Amino acid sequence: MSTKVSAPQMKSLHFQPRTPAATTSDRLVGAVSHTALTIWTVIVILPLLWTFMSSFKTSNEIFASPFSLPGEWRFDNYTRAWSEAGIGSAFLNSIVVVAAALVIVMVLGAMCAYVLARYTFPGSRAIYYLMLAGLTFPIFLAMVPLFFVLKNMGLLNTLPGLILVYVGFALPFTVFFLFSFFKSLPHEITEAAALDGAGEWRTFFQVMLPMAKPGLASVAIFNFLGLWNQFLIPVSINAAGPRVLSQELAAFAGQMGYAVDYGALFAAVSVTVIPVLIVYVIFQRQLQGSVSQGTSK
């Protein structure tokens, strides 16, 4: 008898649900929120799905109905886009240019940020502000003179020229971001390394750089997206050179007035979009984390 009574008492004392049941208004707000967010998600995803689906259709099918599924899953749009429209070679050019520029800018940017953040010398502030200025000026202003700088160096319309320019324009962001990162690393560690007899070079490459890995990763992802998506620089200074992906895509779309091959155009867009989406989905935690750096939860 007594046990029967005490059991519910125990429950009410110690096992009270910690989260109270949602009220009606909560449920309403929740439902409205989910609806609004779902609508936006659909607006985002529908165009992408439609593009992907259309990349398997023939031009006739596309014009007959924008919604119908392709009659069969044909990949010849992709073959045509990849080889005839030159998306394949442009894709490879993009990989080479972005990979090279990314490696160089990460190394140089980390070195520069490290020196600026860790050493005080006359002019260090000035250099820092010079870097900031490069972040705020519109790229457009530089394009015309840059064209002739590269021309004089014989680097116009070449991939090495494009790589160097990418490095230059990605540098301010890299330095700016890593500056605060290196600044936050404890000074004791550099001192310990110096006591252990490590020179400046060794301290940087074997002690500081490994410690900066999280910061480096975030910057690298943003730089990758920025450089992969870059359009203005290649069309200005690499117009007659080996095209990169964004350039080739624009050129392909520009021809569409004459040769109507919409299926291949959709395939070309898909080829451009899908790799970055995959990279994003793999690294999305990292990326969202770096946007929200410093916040918990």
Next chain:
Amino acid sequence: MKRRRKPLTWDKISFFAVFLGLPLAIYLLFVIWPFVQAFGYSLTDWSGFSPTQNFIGLQNYTKIFTDDIFMKAMGNNVLLVICLPIITIILSLILASLVTVGGSSKGQIKGLRNSSFYRVVSFFPYTIPAIAIGIMWGQIYDPSGGLLNGLLRGAGLNQFKDFAWLGDKNTAMVATMFVIVWGFVGFYMVLFVAGIKGIPAELFEAARIDGAGRFRTAVSITIPLIRDNIQTAYIYMGILALDAFVYMAALNSGGGPDNSTLVMSQQLFFTAFSKGQFGLASAMGVVLALATLIFSGLVFVVNRLTGGDKDVSL
């Protein structure tokens, strides 16, 4: 470099030469030097391929400001600068608020359940190359085979059959703006979500105990506390609106019907690389740069002026 009582060793000298010298050399040569040169070129009549360039003072600038087409382009940029940041920020703030404080009103302040899915998907457009976004939406807006008119026809709105969204001067700009908003809302949503999560939960709890509802909390607590994020977003979106080259080039490369989507950057590109008038194009670049600086300065000043007291309203 001058650390007292430490001799300059080879290690140190080589370290500074490489670590500071190399990045700076590339930066100065490919970024700063062209910027500086642009100011110089803007005062000449240089056509790029002629060996001579004559100093013509501010003639390029008077030419620009009396050029109807360039002024039209500038007007379009101003329109973009006014509309794009506001629309993008309001939309992403709403979505970010829904994600972060859409949860239960009892107990701990919680976000909406399963909301990370929305965040991940909304961010998709930011990762896609802008030129691909432009081409994709060009197809979506296609009068006959496009997705938009297909949807509208499916909904029974037959008056939109074969309506050219990008070919009509009344809709071309709005349609273009939507594409840019589509591309950036997700990014700023993530930025604002991060900002909101950085606000100590006690503040929200205190507001709730004081009887503030969700809307009141959003307006009186959230927005003032993430105003720095909002300012950053405003400046970035404004700078983007002053450029907007990729989107315009992809959606209406010729400037659109009646030049209704023509922007300064397109005119600059055309003047430089098609017409070869490099002096004039550089002057356009300087105007564009000044516009960017003025815009950023304005946002700073407005934020300062309104940020002085605690009663901040958007």
